[in-house]
Amino acid sequence: MIKVSPNDVAQARHRETIAAGDYWLYRVASGQTLRITDLQGNQAADTLFFNADDTAERYSVSETLRGQKNVFLTAGSVLLSNDDRPMLTLTADTCGRHDTLGGACATESNTVRYDLEKRHMHACRDSWMLAVAEHPEFGLTRRDITHNINFFMNVPVTAEGGLTFADGISAPGKYVEMVAHMNVLVLISNCPQLNNPCNGYQPTPIEVAIW
Numbered sequence: 001m002i003k004v005s006p007n008d009v010a011q012a013r014h015r016e017t018i019a020a021g022d023y024w025l026y027r028v029a030s031g032q033t034l035r036i037t038d039l040q041g042n043q044a045a046d047t048l049f050f051n052a053d054d055t056a057e058r059y060s061v062s063e064t065l066r067g068q069k070n071v072f073l074t075a076g077s078v079l080l081s082n083d084d085r086p087m088l089t090l091t092a093d094t095c096g097r098h099d100t101l102g103g104a105c106a107t108e109s110n111t112v113r114y115d116l117e118k119r120h121m122h123a124c125r126d127s128w129m130l131a132v133a134e135h136p137e138f139g140l141t142r143r144d145i146t147h148n149i150n151f152f153m154n155v156p157v158t159a160e161g162g163l164t165f166a167d168g169i170s171a172p173g174k175y176v177e178m179v180a181h182m183n184v185l186v187l188i189s190n191c192p193q194l195n196n197p198c199n200g201y202q203p204t205p206i207e208v209a210i211w
């Protein structure tokens with residue numbers, strides 16, 4: 001569902017550009033609104049959410065999809081935790097649809113999906129593990145890396161119930177916005193994938209803004 005936000009990005013209390021292939025680990029307080037903007041279009045922002053006060057509680061794909069009875073995320077979607085509690089609600093969305101089934105790219109899946117030679121290419125799971133290793137102050141470990149949301153990524157479900165990676169439906173300047181219902185840690189890998197059309201084979205920067 002397309003829903004435009006009333007928020008003015010010039011009034012945001014924090015703005016930051018995440019380079020293609022980089023990660024972003026940040027604490028968003030309860031009540032704050034986070035916007036992720038696809039600056040150049042066709043990018044995928046592979047995102048994990050944790051309760052900042054108890055990181056054993058985290059975003060759950062299964063709770064969220066069961067709760068909303070829809071496999072895609074858009075404005076109105078409530079992101080539920082593994083304790084079945086609302087973590088964030090998507091309040092605006094100019095892209096229209098986001099994937100949470102496809103998972104994140106990893107060196108292992110790159111070899112299975114594409115070629116054994118792809119094993120050493122940069123992948124989202126590596127970015128998350130680097131973030132966790134470089135920021136012990138958040139109390140996360142590699143065991144906390146689980147299922148995620150792929151904001152802006154187009155993963156259509158086929159009539160037979162399969163998943164496909166397709167050219168993106170996002171475009172330059174499209175954004176998704178969400179309000180936090182608890183203090184959350186946001187861990188984004190701005191996907192470096194070069195082997196499928198989700199980002200047009202060319203990773204590009206995204207921007208985050210917080211009100």
Ligand SMILES: [Zn+2]
Nearest residue numbers: 105124191193
């Ligand atoms: Zn990726």
